[in-house]
Amino acid sequence: MSEYATHQKIALITEAKKGIGRAAAEQLALLGMTVLIGARDPRRGEDAAGAVRAAGGNAHAVVLDVTDQANARAAAEQIEERFGHLDVLINNAGITGSGQVSPEDAHDQVPSSVDLDRVRAVFETNVFGVIAVANAMLPLLRRPLAPRIVNVSSAAGSLTITSDPDGPLAALPTSAAYAPSKTALNALTVQYANELRKNGILVNAADPGYVDTEINNHSGYLTAxxxxxxxxxxxxxxxxxxxxGFFSEDGPVPW
Known part of the structure; x- marks a missing residue:
């Protein structure tokens, strides 16, 4: 039996122990939501949840590895038992496949020489992980009146932007892993939206912009x-x- 009332909004954010996910958790908690910090590392997840609580929000850690379907289903069972429903899912977990490097140094993803295992690993987290988590959580998301799913993408996933030889990302090296994974995530977002619109579940992709995080060696110009x-x-x-749709803070992003 859930200890939480059905009107209390519950939000799950994958890999929210730091960076953009952690910042989103803090902001949603300040809006009155109970935030679930998904993290593979239990200790870091608990630390992040504790920090959100210390700031006045309500947060709990959930052990969640998006690349493990059984783990995703187990996390959904735990959320159902304790909270009974889920109002928001933010699929934030993502990897570049090149470690903590700035995008201009990611030459190991050039299509003509990329290691296929690297591509598979990136898609496992950035695409297949989103499917695993979304499908595990959908029974919980169908219960509230206004559920929302947000998939964290990137301008690098925009075919319009990346195919422009004079565009803002023209200086970046070509990529067979990270950028295509975000393009695939955008396509997946549209398919989930088309399936779930009849249920009132809104599904959108988000471009946070070039954020100062560990993933780019803190070279971004936006805060988390x-x-x-x-x-x-x-x-x-x-x-x-x-x-x-696909949106940045400035509005729609072209596909």
Whole structure:
């Protein structure tokens, strides 16, 4: 039996122990949601949840490895037992496949020479992990009146932007792993949105922008809080909000 009332909004964010995910957790908690910090590392997840609570929010850690379907299902069972439902899912977990490097140094993903195991690993987290978690959580998301799913993407996943030889990302090296994984995530977002719109579940992709995080050796020009703002906005859309879209804080991002 859940100890939480059905009107209490519950949000799960994957790999929210730091960076953009952690900032989104803090912002949603300040809005009154109970935030579940998904993390593979139990200790780091508990530390992040404790920090959110110390700031006045309500947060709990959930052990969640998005690349492990059985673990995702187990996490859903735990959430059902304790909370009974889920209002928001933010699929934030993602890897570059090149470690903690700035994008301009990611030459190991050039299509003509990339290691296929690297591509598979990136897709395992950035695409297949989203499917695993979303499908595990959908029974819980179908229970509230206004559930929302936000998939954290990137401008690097925009075919319009990356195919422009004079565009803002023209200087980046070509990529067979990270950028295509985000393009696939965008396509997946549209398919989930098309399936779930009849259930009132709004599904959108978010581009946080170039955020100062460990993943780019802190070379980004936006703070984690700034990057998280579009995630929070999409997670709290009203009933008339969009679904099947791709958005940054400045508005729609071209596919």
């Amino acid at each position: 809080a700034q990057g998280a703002s579009v995630l929070v906005r999409l997670a709290t859309l009203g009933a008339d909000g969009p679904t099947g």
